[in-house]
Amino acid sequence: MINEIKPSKHITSFIAPAKLNLFLHINARRSDGYHELETLFIFLNYGDKLTFNVTKNTQVTLLSNTNEIPNDDNLVIKAAKALQKATKCQLGADIYLEKNLPMGGGVGGGSSDAATTLLVLNQLWQTNLSITQLCNIGIKLGADVPVFIKGEASIAQGVGEELKPINLKEKWYLVLHPNVHISTAKIFSHPDLPRNTPKLKTDWQSFPVRNDCEDLVKKYYPEVDKTLQWLLKYAPSKMTGTGACCFSSFETKAQAQHVLNALPDCWQGFIAKSAMVSPLHKQISTKKM
Numbered sequence: 001m002i003n004e005i006k007p008s009k010h011i012t013s014f015i016a017p018a019k020l021n022l023f024l025h026i027n028a029r030r031s032d033g034y035h036e037l038e039t040l041f042i043f044l045n046y047g048d049k050l051t052f053n054v055t056k057n058t059q060v061t062l063l064s065n066t067n068e069i070p071n072d073d074n075l076v077i078k079a080a081k082a083l084q085k086a087t088k089c090q091l092g093a094d095i096y097l098e099k100n101l102p103m104g105g106g107v108g109g110g111s112s113d114a115a116t117t118l119l120v121l122n123q124l125w126q127t128n129l130s131i132t133q134l135c136n137i138g139i140k141l142g143a144d145v146p147v148f149i150k151g152e153a154s155i156a157q158g159v160g161e162e163l164k165p166i167n168l169k170e171k172w173y174l175v176l177h178p179n180v181h182i183s184t185a186k187i188f189s190h191p192d193l194p195r196n197t198p199k200l201k202t203d204w205q206s207f208p209v210r211n212d213c214e215d216l217v218k219k220y221y222p223e224v225d226k227t228l229q230w231l232l233k234y235a236p237s238k239m240t241g242t243g244a245c246c247f248s249s250f251e252t253k254a255q256a257q258h259v260l261n262a263l264p265d266c267w268q269g270f271i272a273k274s275a276m277v278s279p280l281h282k283q284i285s286t287k288k289m
């Protein structure tokens, strides 16, 4: 667990890594509209970057290389303000967000930005909340925020907050973005979404796992279907989260690069190594609380 930021003068910015859902099963719909899931989260060594400057008034400002998200809706601002409110902190921050992750891409960029903001400001403001307290704030911002706060690759249950850490061999992932933005809420509220996959009874590796959102997304977003079909020519491939990104894993970076080199111009992609511990947590010391 996280206790203090390493005393290095050179660390000015912090990563908000991407996640992939290696599988995503939907078990049930709850009365509040949220869904019971079983999903396997891993992290990638690739993400957004956040820079923080603590100020002596309570203002939180945000500058970014994208103007797609109005500041009041940005999960970075929401996370900082939620931490201020929970701790009655009288400090503020000027934050810079370098957005590299595709939005609505299923790689968890918004949730990861929120988690990085909570973890880093909790240290810089010396508000000293525990990881559990930060997760309680985080889950209200997004179902994926707790896994980024805990920073361990995990099998998640509940709405994504009951986490069992897992250790898998690290691999190279090629992630393709079909240039469509998919709203998570829209997919989860669709009447045709399958919602009755039984809970895993055995180890997930001996079960034919899948992404339960994939067929629905492919039907309504043909670009996702085309991207997956293209990627499947090279390697087993899946969609992450509620899309739109699709991924394949490779033993070496060169193998992933070979496929990326052949990518049609209409799509974008990146290559990153998987990580069982969030790269953010490698930037922050790991003393027990």
Ligand SMILES: C[C@](O)(CO)[C@H](O)COP(=O)(O)OP(=O)(O)OC[C@H]1O[C@@H](n2ccc(N)nc2=O)[C@H](O)[C@@H]1O
Pocket: 021, 024, 033, 034, 035, 036, 037, 039, 106, 111, 141, 142, 143, 144, 145, 158, 159, 160, 184, 185, 188, 189, 241, 242
């Ligand atoms: C599908 C996943 O990407 C898997 O990692 C996540 O569970 C989504 O996490 P997220 O983007 O942080 O989701 P939130 O911002 O909390 O929720 C967006 C919308 O998705 C739906 N939602 C989300 C998570 C969940 N377990 N059940 C849901 O039904 C809700 O309608 C919600 O309004």
Ligand SMILES: Nc1ncnc2c1ncn2[C@@H]1O[C@H](COP(=O)(O)OP(=O)(O)OP(=O)(O)O)[C@@H](O)[C@H]1O
Pocket: 069, 073, 074, 075, 076, 102, 103, 104, 105, 106, 107, 108, 109, 110, 111, 113, 114, 144, 182, 184, 240, 241, 242, 243, 244
């Ligand atoms: N800092 C942020 N980065 C990205 N999106 C944000 C941010 N703050 C708020 N949002 C809003 O959240 C929406 C979804 O963001 P995000 O990119 O995390 O989706 P996603 O990768 O599909 O996430 P998930 O897999 O968790 O569903 C965006 O369309 C945007 O409106």
